[in-house]
Each structure stands twice: as C-alpha cells, then as structure tokens.
Amino acid sequence: MDALDIYLSEAFERDGCPVCTLLRNFEEKTLTTLLYEHPNDPSLIEELKKGLGLCPYHSWKALELTSKNPLIDPLSIAVIYERMLDHYLRNWDNADGNRCMICTMSREKEETLIDAIADRMKELLNRYEESPAILCRKHFQMLLERTKKLDKKHAARLEAIQKLKGEKLQRLLKAFIEKSSYLHDEGPTEEEILSIRQTILLLKGEPLPINQESFLGAESRGRSPWKRRLSFRFQGKNSKG
Numbered sequence: 571m572d573a574l575d576i577y578l579s580e581a582f583e584r585d586g587c588p589v590c591t592l593l594r595n596f597e598e599k600t601l602t603t604l605l606y607e608h609p610n611d612p613s614l615i616e617e618l619k620k621g622l623g624l625c626p627y628h629s630w631k632a633l634e635l636t637s638k639n640p641l642i643d644p645l646s647i648a649v650i651y652e653r654m655l656d657h658y659l660r661n662w663d664n665a666d667g668n669r670c671m672i673c674t675m676s677r678e679k680e681e682t683l684i685d686a687i688a689d690r691m692k693e694l695l696n697r698y699e700e701s702p703a704i705l706c707r708k709h710f711q712m713l714l715e716r717t718k719k720l721d722k723k724h725a726a727r728l729e730a731i732q733k734l735k736g737e738k739l740q741r742l743l744k745a746f747i748e749k750s751s752y753l754h755d756e757g758p759t760e761e762e763i764l765s766i767r768q769t770i771l772l773l774k775g776e777p778l779p780i781n782q783e784s785f786l787g788a789e790s791r792g793r794s795p796w797k798r799r800l801s802f803r804f805q806g807k808n809s810k811g
C-alpha cells in the first residue's frame with residue numbers, strides 16, 4: 571500500500587463524500603500555502619491579476635483562514651489585494667474578474683482524484699460498502715463513467731452499493747418525518763436526524779464552488795416558475811413589515 575492508497579482508503583472510511591472531503595482539504599491547504607509562502611511572489615501576483623484575485627468564495631475563505639490559522643498573517647491578504655486594487659485602478663475598463671486559480675486547481679485535482687479512485691476501485695468498493703461514506707451524485711456519476719471504461723463488473727457493483735445507500739437514507743428520512751409528528755411518542759434517532767444532512771450531501775455534494783458550476787447559468791436556459799412565486803412571497807413578508 572502506498573501513501574495514495576492509504577489517503578484514499580481513509581477518505582472512503584469516513585462520513586461524507588470522499589471526493590468532496592478530499593477537495594475541501596486540498597482547497598484549504600492550497601489557500602494556506604498561497605497565503606503563507608507566496609504573498610510577494612511576482613509570478614503569483616501576475617497570475618492573480620487575471621481574475622482580480624480569487625473568486626468571491628475563495629477570497630472570503632482566505633480572509634476566514636486568517637482568523638482560524640495563526641500561521642497566516644492578515645498582512646498576506648492585504649499585500650495581495652492591494653496589488654489587485656492597484657491593477658484594477660490602472661485598468662479600469664479592461665480589468666477582468668472572472669478567473670480563480672484555486673477553482674482551476676480544484677477542477678484539475680477533481681479529475682486526478684477520480685482517475686486514482688477508478689484505478690483502485692476493487693479495493694475501495696470493499697471499504698465503501700461497509701462505511702458511512704456516501705458519494706455525492708456528481709462524483710458518483712464521474713466515477714461510474716470512468717469505472718465503466720476500466721471494468722464493467724466494478725461499475726455494476728458501485729451502482730448497486732450507491733443504490734442501497736440511497737434507499738437506506740430514504741428509510742431513515744421517512745422515519746424522521748414520521749417521528750417528528752406530534753402524534754408520535756418516540757423522537758427520531760440521531761441517525762434519522764443526520765439523514766437530512768446526508769440526503770442533501772448525496773444529491774448536491776458539499777458547498778464547494780466546484781459543485782456549483784453546473785447550476786450557474788441554468789436559469790438562462792429556461793424561466794423558472796418558482797422565481798416569481800418566491801419573490802412574491804418574500805415581497806409579501808416585507809410589506810407586512
């Protein structure tokens with residue numbers, strides 16, 4: 571077993587989507603390194619100028635890290651964003667703000683992780699079957715496609731395990747709904763309470779920018795009937811005071 575085998579096996583034994591968890595750790599480590607080691611690196615500043623810094627999510631995440639991690643001095647962010655502001659003020663009309671190097675790196679990391687997992691599918695499936703881990707829909711689909719090309723049997727087993735996990739979750743969620751009724755004496759168990767979170771995780775993945783991409787621009791493809799209904803509702807609330 572090499573270091574990568576251990577790293578992946580551990581992710582498949584823990585709660586949560588193994589790919590989302592590894593991507594979240596990667597994102598945090600990369601941001602920490604950027605802020606700790608490179609705030610004055612001219613090539614990094616040049617790269618960051620292409621997006622006027624990072625995307626909104628990663629910019630705020632970087633700021634949050636300074637309060638959580640004593641190794642990171644808020645001065646690093648001040649240095650980086652002063653350079654970005656300077657670039658913006660000098661290139662008023664031409665400064666583009668739509669690129670984020672951490673998002674780009676996360677996308678590349680996601681691809682490498684999916685390949686590495688697909689290569690080790692046989693071993694990882696044994697762990698996945700027994701563990702509380704649950705792949706989110708997006709990462710399950712990516713892995714399924716990749717595994718189908720390598721070994722149809724492993725792909726079929728992955729699909730079967732995922733389905734069983736989903737069905738178990740539905741039973742827990744239904745029990746939670748039923749026991750939450752005032753007519754029911756017994757309260758929901760901890761596992762049943764957690765099933766709300768687990769279901770969102772299964773369908774949507776963790777709240778990472780990489781999981782939001784497929785939703786961006788979805789609205790322009792069709793009008794959402796809910797847009798009007800929801801805005802009406804909120805206006806109604808506001809007008810009542």
Ligand SMILES: [Zn+2]
Pocket residue numbers: 587588589590591705706707708709775776
């Ligand atoms: Zn995921």
Ligand SMILES: [Zn+2]
Pocket residue numbers: 624625626627628670671672673674779
């Ligand atoms: Zn980003």
